[in-house]
Amino acid sequence: MNLSLRKADFLLFFIFIAAALVSAFTFPRPAAGKEMVRIISNGEEFGIYPLDQDKKIDITRDGHHNIVIIQDGVVHMDYSNCKNQICVHTGEISEKSETIVCLPNYVIVEIIGNGEEGEEDESVDAIVK
Amino acid sequence: MPSSNKGNPMHTSARRVALTGLLAALAFIFSYVEVLVPFNAGVPGIKLGLANLVPLIILYRMDARYAFAANLIRVLLAGLLFSGMFAALYSLAGSVTSFLVMYLLKKTDLFSVIGVSTAGGVFHNIGQLCVAIYAVSGPQLIHYLPVLIISGMIAGIIVGIGAAVLLDRIPAKLFRE
Numbered sequence: 001m002n003l004s005l006r007k008a009d010f011l012l013f014f015i016f017i018a019a020a021l022v023s024a025f026t027f028p029r030p031a032a033g034k035e036m037v038r039i040i041s042n043g044e045e046f047g048i049y050p051l052d053q054d055k056k057i058d059i060t061r062d063g064h065h066n067i068v069i070i071q072d073g074v075v076h077m078d079y080s081n082c083k084n085q086i087c088v089h090t091g092e093i094s095e096k097s098e099t100i101v102c103l104p105n106y107v108i109v110e111i112i113g114n115g116e117e118g119e120e121d122e123s124v125d126a127i128v129k
Numbered sequence: 130m131p132s133s134n135k136g137n138p139m140h141t142s143a144r145r146v147a148l149t150g151l152l153a154a155l156a157f158i159f160s161y162v163e164v165l166v167p168f169n170a171g172v173p174g175i176k177l178g179l180a181n182l183v184p185l186i187i188l189y190r191m192d193a194r195y196a197f198a199a200n201l202i203r204v205l206l207a208g209l210l211f212s213g214m215f216a217a218l219y220s221l222a223g224s225v226t227s228f229l230v231m232y233l234l235k236k237t238d239l240f241s242v243i244g245v246s247t248a249g250g251v252f253h254n255i256g257q258l259c260v261a262i263y264a265v266s267g268p269q270l271i272h273y274l275p276v277l278i279i280s281g282m283i284a285g286i287i288v289g290i291g292a293a294v295l296l297d298r299i300p301a302k303l304f305r306e
Contacts, residue, residue, distance in 0.1 A: 008237075009244035016251050016282050024275035 035096055037075050039068060040108040051075065051094070051111060064105035075109060077102065145195075152199035153206070156183035160207035175280045178250055178288055180207070184228060185246055185292045188235050190304035197232075200224055218264070219257045226256030242296060243289030250285025251278055 039046040041059050049055050052073055059066040066087070067079040074092040077100050087102035093111060100109040159180040180203060187196035204224045208217020231249040234240050240248070254277035262270050 004241065005243060006239065006241050008239035009241050009247075012234075012240065012244050012248060013282070016247070016278055020275040020278040020282075023271075023278070027272040027274060 035094075035111045035113060037068075037070055038110050038112050040110070042106045046107075048112075059105075059107055061105075064107070066102055066105055066107045068100075068109055075100070075111065077109065080105060080107075149195055149198045149202070152183065152187060152195055153202035156180050156199050156203035157206055159183055160203055160211065164207075164211045175277075176284070178253060178284050179291075181224075181227070181246065181249055181253070181285075181288050182292055182295065185231065185242065185249065185288070186295055186299075187304075188231060188245075189242065189292075189296055190301060193232055193235075197228055200228055215264075219260050222260040223253040223255075223257035226259075227253035241289075242293045243286055246289030246292055247282055247285035250283075250288065251281035254278065254281040 035051040037049045037051055039049075039057065039059060041061055046059055047057065049057065049070060051070060053070065054072070055070045056078075057068040057070070059068065063081075065079070065081045066077060069076055069078040074094040076092045077087040077090065080087050080102050082102055082104035084104060087100050087105075087107070087109075090100045093100055093109070096111050096113055098111050101107075157180075159182060163177060163179045180200075183203070184196040184200040187193075187199065201221075201224075204220050205217065208214070208220050212220070227249040230252040231245050234245045234248050255274075258270065258274060258277055262268055
């Protein structure tokens, strides 16, 4: 069986691997953590925070109290004084357009892009799946 | 093919058309088989490229024009039937680039089938990436290049081994034009 590789083949492999390595270092993946965390309280924007910076955010309004914690690139509702605690039980979110909603306290936590390429979600393409 | 004796093949256009159609159908079947067998590498756009076996082998055994024509027909048909117009566009760019590279490398006579196939796999991905960057997604997509080069290599090597085996096993006289 003629499976033997020739000298030029190895050269070719070497070139491709080198090209892959070079391009891997020349064009790094767009830095992760481009996402931002937007908190909306009572229909108004409470604040926008980068997802990649750990932060504890207190949201207090009209006796409603929520604590949102951003840690290690994920967000969760750490505390809420609402009755049903659905927001706290939602757990951690980290992907673009995921949300945590606390309906009794009118608090929405959502993850958005940082608007560099427009606010459109680019992870899904309209034309090509 | 009783009427074709060696050295004096009937190169009528009807014969060429029929042969091209036959080869295109053969390549098309490989496309179909590939669609049937789900092969998910976890990264979008990566596949084995089984259908490249056909142009590769034709390239080694027959006139390159048959390989080119059969491949083109195969890509258009498979694109329209299996993956839609836009994917067909990607596929077309990929396979034309890939074919030209394979043709040139084969012509130098320096590479084994596996080498030729590997280059074909890599340049298929590069061609597709160029269209993707130009047509849809923009230049930030280029960070995908290393992944595509490596996956193209792996797929090309596998298909190349397959082609080497087939070239070894299929009697050359079957390929009389």
